[in-house]
Amino acid sequence: MTDTEANAPNERKRGSGVRLVYDLLRDEILDLVLPPGSPIDEVQLAERFKMSRTPIREALVRLAGEGLIDTLPNRSTMVANVDFLNMHTYFDALVLMYRVTTQLAAKYHRAADLDIIRGHQADFAKAVEAQDALAMIATNAAFHLAIAEAGRNPYFTSLFKRILDEGRRILRLYYQSYEDRLPHRFVEEHNEMIEAIAARDLERAERLAREHAEQIVRQVQKLLVRDDRLEIRL
Amino acid sequence: MTDTEANAPNERKRGSGVRLVYDLLRDEILDLVLPPGSPIDEVQLAERFKMSRTPIREALVRLAGEGLIDTLPNRSTMVANVDFLNMHTYFDALVLMYRVTTQLAAKYHRAADLDIIRGHQADFAKAVEAQDALAMIATNAAFHLAIAEAGRNPYFTSLFKRILDEGRRILRLYYQSYEDRLPHRFVEEHNEMIEAIAARDLERAERLAREHAEQIVRQVQKLLVRDDRLEIRL
DNA sequence: TGTATTTTATTTGTCGACAAGAATTTAGTG
């Protein structure tokens, strides 16, 4: 491991530095390796990635643009907090995007899209079988994002992506492990949604997505009220 | 005018440079002073604003994050094109956001919100009266954005803002001047929407917003097919 | 004359350094 810094060439390709730190920071934020409120130190990151502050800064600007970090001018920058007080706005947006993207997928999908969607669904089923909560969260997001892509509306897709990311953080804050059987129901519901999409049944796809989303919202809300001590934050 | 560079202090406050160039570039893009495809030269901008390339670069990164400019790695960066081939995805998103934000405004607005909304509506009516097409576009966007703010869902508001911005570009590409009486109808429809919001009539607000949006879409589509020579772009 | 290759030029991405602001510590005063 010594040669990673002594011998191995630190040669990053010319524009790759920003992408590297952006992707990694994003993952660390969404996986709560950097929990909300964590301070972000530019110079520390610069040392860690062995590069100048300039590309670090660019990555931070992009993350700030997506609302993942907050920057106080001339002062600190830190991981954005989750707004638990207005969680209903999040649920509203989540449910609507589930419905819209699934309906559009039923309308506009092509054959290749279904293969991709089914692939993600297989991953999700595997994660449920393995009781791996973190994998469930990730594969579920990938599944629904693939559906959104099949709907071919970049406006909805980009908002949905942001919402699913935020959901990843929220769920990680509350899910330590799945103790109930509900995930198996999600697997079945996913399969029904795939069916409806493949059959180009817009109405059924929308209805299934809605029920599925409301199911999830109820589950998350149950968690929220159960552990609502966390809602009071300083 | 000579003292603007010789005598006048170039003192910008410490973090204001980025905001300055960001706001100005954004306006120039949305107003088509910089039409789609225009090359953006960092060093030229640096000279123009008498600052280093660093803050220019940060502003460009933010604009790229909003999809207003496209950056080819290691190569040029230019104003993003309007995707005329998939305009229907734009209309879908526009109509849905009109409906959702107006409905939420009816549900969640407070007294102060209505004052702001009515203020923008007055500006819009004034622009219609003056036959000022550009002012109509701007004030209409401000009006609907104020409604979205009253709905208090930041997810929808941010997407809607992006959509309205894009609409500003699209309309400027096609509207030279209003020759028909339709804008007056828009003024009336706006007033009806305000009524429904104030009365907290969710259903009526949603329906009015939908009809209003579809009205606008039809109008724009009419322009598109009329000047569809522009749809074929190299 | 047309094509391939080298050379030059332009533009972007990265760097190290410096300066401005804010937070913290230290000194000073009642």
Place this chain on the structure above:
DNA sequence: CACTAAATTCTTGTCGACAAATAAAATACA
């Protein structure tokens, strides 16, 4: 001992310069 003011430290925002990547121009060659 408490409270204010000066000084220091620390972090961020900005700058000018350099190097890599690409585009453009010039040269060589068939």
